[in-house]
Amino acid sequence: MSGVPDVSPADSWAALEADPNAVLVDVRTDAEWNFVGVPDLSSLGKQVVLIPWQVFPTMQVNGHFAEHLRKAGVTADSHVYYLCRSGARSLAAGQAAQAAGFPQAFNVADGFEGPVDHEGHRGRVAGWKANNLPWRQR
Template identity: 40%
Template sequence: MKHLTPCETHTFLEQRPEALFVDCRSTIEYYFVGHPLGAIHIAWNDGEDWEVNPDFVAEVKRLTDSDPQRPVVIICRSGRRSIEAGEALEAAGFKDVINVLYGFEGERDEHMHRNTLNGWRVDGLPWEQS
């Protein structure tokens, strides 16, 4: 799995429009916190019990037309869940999986707040809130 900063990821996505950009955060995070423009939502964990989505890999396969060579870029809140999701894709045969370091909201600062140090939003990359 490759790891790119948000700015590197944005450049990669501009250069590789065939890449699938997956936001693997929960439904609530995706809609209420916001999400990168162009990211498709497929939750890795969701619901009351924060269970792993048993259909995650199948959904990605469907959206990539089962092409294991198609790049898949994954983002979450801070870059941790996306590693787990990426590992599942690699185990399923995907060859070009990219994790977005620091995720959408970034690491916590000394006050335990996100959106201050790094991440997609802090870097000023395009996003929207639904």
């Protein structure tokens, strides 16, 4: 596979549900997980893998990202769906993962919160939350 295709949140959920080897990796920061929430995969018998792509507060790229994927049990055979706030960091993480030997990378389009709406709020227009997919406060 070349490149990291965008997959809608609903299609990502369906893939996670259908494929026992599919994994959701949330690449946001600790602060985002704690204050905004995280996807809830418990009804699928899975847990989201939390590995920051960039480390808060400096936002430097996590130089151990691929190592953390391996430690979390992600393999080259895993279909891995990367999620961030709006889809940019997760795309970069998926590209880096492909380069590190995880070829089956998918970007969850619009991320967890999606773009801002006309009132400047996220989570209402597109993304995981706007698609009413399960999530919880951490």
